[in-house]
Amino acid sequence: MEQGSFGYSVTNYNRLTEQLLNKVLKLGQKIAEKKGKKTKIMEVCGTHTVAFSRSGIAQLLSDVLDLRSGPGCPICVTHQQDLDYMISLSRIKEVIIVTFGDLLRVPGSFTSLEKEKAKGADVHICYSPLEAIDLAAANTQKEIVLLGIGFETTAPTIATALAQAREKGLKNFSIYSTLKLVPPALEALLHEKKFDLDGLVLPGHVSTVLGSNTFDFIAQKYALPCVVAGFEPLDLLMGLYYLLNSIMEEKAELTNAYAHIVKEKGNKTAKEIINLFFEEGETLWRGFASIPGSGLKLRTEYNDFEARSRFNNLEIPQTEVFSGCSCGDIITGKLTPFDCLLFNTSCTPLTPVGPCMVSSEGACSAYYQYRQQTQQEILLH
Amino acid sequence: MCLGIPMRVTEIEKNFKAYAETMGVKRPISIKLVPETKPGDFVLVHAGFAMEKIDPVEARKRIELFEKMLNLEGLD
Incomplete structure (x- = not known):
């Protein structure tokens, strides 16, 4: 295809990416000379972790940047206790589990959804949470449990499924919510101050819902430069360019390098539907102690949709954490x-x-x- | 999992159901979260939902901004 992004030619796009990479590398070298160490940056979002590695940018900049992953991979932050509960749900005879595919192979304390599926559990992999609604309508004698895993980006899609279940009067649909909120986790992380970060690359798609100004506290309260960035190689480099400039000039500021998608105030409709069904509550994260206000729990008036109360006399195995896993x-x-x-x-x-x-x-x-x-x-x- | 794919909306049906296309792949999507979406709009799609409209003018502007900046600052 001749034409690339919005009429901008692919050749020009690639040239610009290459030039910007050199620019970012030089900027990183300057900071390294000034501070006598690599610049330590956390990419909060798991998709960023992959994008930095897959594009080769992390490797090409590894002499000047020390990139650290953050609590932004939903499967990874899910607590072992929740995994065990979800796997136990799959063993109930009349239950159909609906989940995003990632979760299937994650080991619980003793087994995984994949292993249970091999033994006959009904586990359905979905692309959109709305598939769970169609399944519930078509299988009225079964119980459909949607595993609500994800952050602010995924929460409104789960909430929309709930809204449809309510509209259609479905009695056989519930969710197991371990939905999590990014800002409280970042607060918990930055509050610890166990290691010194120079800046953060903020999750681009969580920001589409929350809005870039949700993250102002990182610059204001913790005096750290940060940038909202996209996921294409050029997006990543634009983000790093802004971030390294802020670090070089010692300016604690938030820059939105993804402004053609991320608005300052986010997506109002998405936030409203989250608030309609969910309220903030304490939740367990892997790698943290429990963080207050960091989870989305169903509001009490929607308790009928809560898998935890629908299947409350379930036997959950004693959770075991694997030794040696980091x-x-x-x-x-x-x-x-x-x-x-x-x-x-x-x-x-x-x-x-x-x-x-x-x-x-x-x-x-x-x-x-x-x-x-x-x-x-x-x-x- | 917060994967987002830019797609172009091709058709809009009732109840916020729509179709979007990218690189020859066509998928049904929901525009419940971006109800003002029109055919022809670019949207960011996550888990079968349009999450936000993509502003093509702004997208081009920022590329041009970086081009200018690199020209002004020089490549070194």
């Missing part, structure tokens, strides 16, 4: 996958120990697929 430290930026002893030894995408190796946007999976060369180089030095 997922908790990787999604809070304390370690990189290369620091984990299990990485690429006993933990690989074929035999994953933790969720970061399973999810397509998990840091370990991205490093395994795209950055093994970097690991070799580290080992050689």
Whole structure:
């Protein structure tokens, strides 16, 4: 195809990307000379982790940037206890589980949804949560449980499914919500101050719902430069260019480098439908203690749609956390996958120990697929 | 999982149901969260939902801005 993004030619687009990469590299070198260390940046969103690795930008800039993953891969931050509950739900005879595909292979304490499916559990992989509504309408003798995993981007799509279930008067539809909110998790992370970040790349698609100004507190309260960025190579580099400039000039500011999609105040309709069905509540995260106000719980008037109360006498196995797995430290930026002893030894995408190796946007999976060369180089030095 | 795919809306039906297309792939989507969507609009699609409209003018402007900036600052 001759024409690329909005009539801008592909050749020009690629040239601009290459020029900007050099520019960002030089800027990174300048900061490294000034500060005597690599610039430490957290990319909060799991899709960013993958985009940085897959495009090669992380590798090309690895001499000047120390990129850390954040708590932005929904499968990875899901607590073991929730996984065990969801897997137990799949073992109920009349239940059809509807889930996004990522979750299937994530190991619970003893088994996974994939293993249960092999043994006969009815687990349906969906692209849109609305598929659960069609399934519920077509299978009235069955109980449909939609696994509500995700952040602010996914929450309004689950809420829309709830709205349709209510409109259609479906009695056999419920959700198991472990929906999570990004800003409280970032607050918890930055509040700890266990490691010194120079800046953050903020989640572009969570920001489409919340609006870029939701993240003002990072610059104002924690005095950290940050940028809302998109996911194409050019988007990533534009984001880094703004961020590194802010870091160079020591300006704690938020820049929106994704303004053709992300509005300052976000998507009002999406926020309204979330608020209609959900309220903020405390929830468990992998890698954190419980964070107050960081989860979305169904409002009490919609308790009929809550799988936890519908199947409340379920036997859940005692949760066990795998020894040696560093997922908790990787999604809070304390370690990189290369620091984990299990990485690429006993933990690989074929035999994953933790969720970061399973999810397509998990840091370990991205490093395994795209950055093994970097690991070799580290080992050689 | 907050994967978003830019798509162009081709048709709009009743009850916020629409169809969108990218690189020859056509998918049904819901425009419930961006109800003002019209055929021909570019939208960002996540989990079968349009999440936000993409502003093509703004998209082009920011590329041109970076072109100008690189020309002004020079490549070094």
